[in-house]
Amino acid sequence: MLTFTKETKVTLLYIALAFLFSVAIRMIWFYQFVDYEPFRFNAQLMINTNDGYYWAEGARDILAGVHQDNDLSAVDLAASQLSALFAYILPFSFESVILFMPVFLGSLIVIPIILIAKSIDNLEMGFIAALLASIAHSYYNRTMIGYYDTDMLNIVLPMFLLWSIIWAVRTNQDKYLLITAVDILIYRWWYPQSYSLESAFFALILLYTLLYERKNSYNYKLLAIMMFAMVGFEGYIRAIFVLIAFYMYKQEKYDRYVHSVLAFSIVLFFVSGGFNPIWEQLSGYVFKDAISVGQEGLKLHFYSVKQTIREAANIPFITFANRISGHVITFLASIIGYIYLVYKHKVMLFGLPLIGLGFLAYVGGLRFTIYAVPVLAFGVAFLISEIARFMPNRRVKVFSMSALTLLILLPNIVHIEAYRVPTVFNADEVKVLDMLRGKANREDYVVAWWDYGYPIRYYSDVKTLIDGGKHRGDVNFPVSFMLTNPQDVSAKLARLDVEYSENSFEDKNPTMFSNIEKMTKEYGFSDTNDFLLSLEGEIELPKKTRDIYFYLPHRMLDIYPTVEIFSNLDLMNGNMKNRSFFYATKQFRQEQNILNLSQGVVVDLKEFSVNINNNKVPIKRVIQSAYDKNMKFTKEVELVNPNGELNLIFMSSYNTFLVVDEKTYNSVYIQLSVLQEYDKMLFEEVIITPHAKVYKLKI
Incomplete structure (x- = not known):
């Protein structure tokens, strides 16, 4: 029969209470929207993060036991595998499993926090830190119910690693050598980008050893076994190295080789390419060039997606502090408290890699703040426990x-109650994708912007050209071009890009060239601008091997200018072209013949001109569209000035005005989605609703 000491009972009680608190707080969003039908599909609330559909697709295919070749399904990745396991063994629907997984896995953060506090004999500090860390702004935002992503364990696992490192250094027990190495192996399995943080832990332990415990051979053993777990080999090979090292360390006769083993492990790390991904990851977020340049062939220039991702953007100090601690005062107290905590217990220095990565938010974007949350929570919790002592x-x-x-x-709870994020798609949009699933084959492609790639693949079970993980400038360019250019050239590039993408999977000798560069060369051009110009004429297209669908959601109106950026540049020299004019608003008022569209945009309906910040531009067309009570689309188009430069569109059913130039007016998105004007030689209607339109390419 198991017996527990009083301290162990208190530890378990604190863990249970903190875990239940974390779970209960995460249920607030559920009760806010549980009966809101636009957020429900298949009798369950949908998830609220785009990337979640990547893991969901992989888990779905694992459970089905089949997926098509080159579909980019995440069947080999940990999040999908763990999700499939839970869905298989638990008596809940798949939708329920992926909705609630972040609630329970994210709440596990309280366990290593309280165990770390136990190691320095301050359980009250650990309990307070666990309560705060589990619901602090950025940690809650990325582990809330429905935020089904790797973040649900991305902080839990390094905190377990921090716990094992602290206990290893404090106790010098052999079991913590193995536990630390296993922590790294599991962390790398779950999140392959973990190498930067693992390396930072390694470097800090090395520095700590050189400064404080240079003669302690145990620390060198710890460093070596960590390095074996980190080398750039497959997981099972790293596990073999770890077991061999642990076996040697259990034999006293090998103690004299401890420094040699460490040296060998470091050499192996660099030889196996272990440092390469660390530099690539840091440079990708810290050095964010707007234009990326190819290193081979024509050296084409492409717009970098990092410029448009909010989580990779710099943030102001107040946002930074609030995301880590919930309030600026709490954040400052956490800094002071952490410094004092390190002064009292120098092993807490090992939390610096997490704080350092969190502070990268200033140059790398808000996504990094989550890493600093649990360690700085110790700081303010330690201050509270110290105040209580007196x-x-x-x-x-x-x-x-x-x-x-x-x-x-309190500030964090207030934030959570107000943080009413929507699901990725609403039910009506998902119904469109579900209908498409019954019309398209699994080998067919859907052209859509990368924001919608994962949900399209999950709900429609088709292929996409770009998605939340495949969205480099070179793959975004063709899709951006298709959506923002006239129908004839867009249709041709769609067929080209799909067939070239499929052929690239079969290429036995792949090159560094992008699809657009391959097209340029294979059609006999040395200048990509000339190739794109040739699409306006007759060209021989590749043989059609599958169907292509265009998915055009109404919500894309909000990001149309961003979509256009990726193809609005000269690929040969990287120079940005003049931006097309696009203005959308729901904020307007009319007084007689003057229509004020806000933000300095005023329409004179008598003269048919648009005054934009005191610059008068003539209107070419005035269009009004609507859906009647039977959801039948109607529109009225009036040509008011053949020499006009802008077009005024009133989408009455959406209460939205658009002001667009000719290039935007003639784009695939505006013509097919907003106006439902399509070339019947190129496209055919498949699904038409106010929420989204789907057209099938004929060529």
Whole structure:
């Protein structure tokens, strides 16, 4: 029969209470929207992160036992595999499993936090830190219910690694050598980009050893076994190295080789290419060039997607502080408290890699703040526990700790109650994709912007050209071109890009060239601009091997200018072209013949001109569209000035005005989605709703 000490019982109680608190807070969003039908599909709320559909597609295919070649399904990745396992063994629907997984996995963060606090004999600090860290802005945002992504364990696992490192250094017990190595192996399995943080832990332990425990052979063993777990080989090979090293360390006769083993492990790390992905990951987020340049062939220039991703953008200090601790005052107290904590317990220095990665938010974007949350939570929690020590009696001590804890939790709870994020798609949009699933084959392609790639693949079970993971400038360019150019050239490039993409999977000798560069060369051009110009004439297209569909959601209106950026540049020299004019608004008011569209855009309906910041531009067309009560689309088009430069479109059913130039007006998106004007030689209607349109390419 198991027996527990009082300290162990208190530890388990604190873990249970903190875990239940974290779960309960995450259920707020569920109860806010559980009966909201636009967020429900298949009798369950849908998830609220685009990337989640990548893992969902992989898990779905694992459970089905089949997926098509080159479909980019995540069947080999940890998040999908774990999800499939849960869906297989648990008596819940697949939709319920992926919705609730972040709630329970993300809440596991409380366990290593409290165990770390136990190692320095301050369980109260650990309990307070666990409460705060589990619901702090950025950690909650990325582990809330429905935020089905790798983030649900991306901080939990390094915190377990921090716990094992601290206990290893404090106790020098052999079991923590193996636990630390296994932590790294699991972390790398779950999140292959973990190498930067693992390397930072390694470097700090090495520095700590050289400064404080240079003669402690145990620390060199710890460093070596960590390095074996980090080398650039497959997981099973790394595991073999770890087991061999652990076996040697259990034999005293090998102690004299401890430094040699460490040296060998470091050499092996660099020889196996272990440092390469670290540099690539850091340079990708820290050095964000707007234009990327190819290194081979024509050296084409492409627009970098990092310029348009909010999570990779720099953030102001107040946002930075709030995301880490919930409030600027709490953040500053956390910094002071952490410094004091390190002064009292120098092993807490090992939390610096997490803090350092979190502070990269200033140059690398807000996504990094999540890493600093749990370690800095220790700081303010330590201050609270230290203040309580000076209270005159236990009652006052408990009251002071409770009051101060409530103060630091309250801003985060207020944030959570107000953080009513929508699902990725609404039910009507998903119905369109579900209908498409019954019309398209699994080998067919859907052209859409990368934001919608994963959900399209999950709900329609088709292929896409770009998605949340495949969205480099060179693959975004063709799709951007297709969506923002006239129908004839867009249709031709769609057929070309799909067939070239499929052929690239079969290429036995792949090159560094992008599809657009291959097209340029194979059609006999040395200048990509000339090749794109040739699409306006007659060219011989590749043999059709599958159907292509265009998915055009109404929501893309919000990002149309961003979509256009990726093809609005000269690929040969990287120079950006003049931007097309696109303005959309729901904020307007009319007084007689003057229509004020806000933000300095005013329409004179008598003269048919648009005044944009005191610059008068003539209107060419005035269009009004609507859906009647039977959802039948109607539109009225009036040509008011053949020499006009802008077009005024009133989408009455959406209460939206558009002001666009001729290039935008003639684009595939505006013609097919907004106006439902399509070339019947090139396209055919498949699904038409107010929420999204799907057209099938005929060529």
